[in-house]
Amino acid sequence: MNYNWNWHIFFEPNPTGAGTYLDLLVSGLWLTIKTALLAWIIALIFGTIIGILRSLPSKAASWISFCYVEFFRNMPLLVQLFLWFFVLPELLPRTAGLWLKQLPNAPFWTAAIGVGLFMSARVAVQLAAGIASLPRGQKQAATALGLTTTQGYRYVLLPMAFRIIMPPLTSEFLNTVKNTSVAITIGLIELTGQARAMQEFSFQVFEAFTAATIMYLAINIIVVTGMRFLERSLAIPGYITGK
């Protein structure tokens, strides 16, 4: 292979005039982390609400959650981000659309919300499965104790269901981090975007993407370790997930 390796490229100044190529990648890394965290918070909030709706006996609730989940999980993430960013403002009245388009940082907010809602459908399905996996007696016992439905979920069902779904939630968190890379389609120049920018400027393709790979691996190792730690510290002896 006729390729001019240059690992020193990271310490050479980048052409945007702000620091080195490494700074370029690190700024992308921060944006990836910020987007992923915000998206994950959105995914947890909406996922929990929809997951609970899915497990309620009410027909209307399960119909709403069915529509929500199928809408967000049956469409590719790329298409969803594109719809949010380019199509939604065109469907709104002209002034509202124009206001939406000229918001500062639009790609960031669109990406965080778009990825967050996409992932929330997956969290919802897992939470519903977690609740369904509990013995029926748990819910009945809560009712027998005089707890309302809300209290039953708050004190009995959700604490156990969340502990059960901890391992798949870890995977979903990792997916959230990785899915933020799709946001380059709407102009969010996060880690993948900066790696691409670096290879366009310097033509050092392999160095740029090696560094991006290592950075993604590093974030995800931190996420996995953190979630494992959380899982262990939350475990209660005697519960399904405790030892």
Added chain:
Amino acid sequence: MKHRQIIGCLLAGALCATPAMAQELTGTLKNVKETGAITLGFRDSSIPFSYLDDNQKPVGYAMDICYKIVDAVKKELKLDKLEVKLNPVTSSTRIPLLANGTIDLECGSTTNNAERQKQISYTNTHFLTASRYVTKKASKINAIDDLKGKSVVSTAGTTNIKQLTEANAARGLNINIIPAKDHAEAFLMVETDRAVAFVMDDILLASLVAGSKAPDDYTISKDAFSKPEPYGIMLRKDDPAFKKVVDAATSALYTGGEAQKIYDKWFTQKIPPKGLNLNTPISAELKNEFAKPSDSPDPDSYK
């Protein structure tokens, strides 16, 4: 005494080197001779340089030049038959595919600059383009200073966004710069009013406007963010024998007047697939370059 030694060394070196050069082919030429095939890398939507027509066949100005180079290579190697393979490339894959030998020439619209020359080589410049912007006529932007405080888009990772950033800082324009993934998406941002202007190579803007739903709604600026910069066909670095053949071929093409005909075919007449006409007559700079072909990455050398 010392001089004589040096001359002696040079002579000895020349005597050893010359026969070896004449007989043994190296690098790309050797490979082409052995396999009887040469591979051209093409872009799928770099109109009019290199793109797919309605039969999904790669065509364009740079493709025509590459086919001339292929003819020259065939003649150089005295081959009866030379198979031409075509391989699609994108801005992300063109370097790895050139480096690992999948393609031998990249026929597209790649800007030639000094930093990139550390990685690959270019043959003689086939086009010169300056960084300008496209706006909707309705937004009444007549000069770069009118962009003050507005949202302006450019494609991420290009020299154009860099020039925009610099001009923004130097002139205190306070522009909100939006990076886009590719040219089509950046143009979409102007089309949907997410940005008032799109800064890019003027020739790419001309092709985007010509291909848009309402070409009459747009105007390309007179003001430029840069001097005209060269486009070149890429080949592998450190392959002097192949570069010599390619340079000789393009040089003959440019100085012989044939390049002018190819230029007119793609830039001033209707081109497939939709019968667009880019209406871009040859610039004075490019005319000079055709008279004195050069592979220099420096915009100042093309005056």
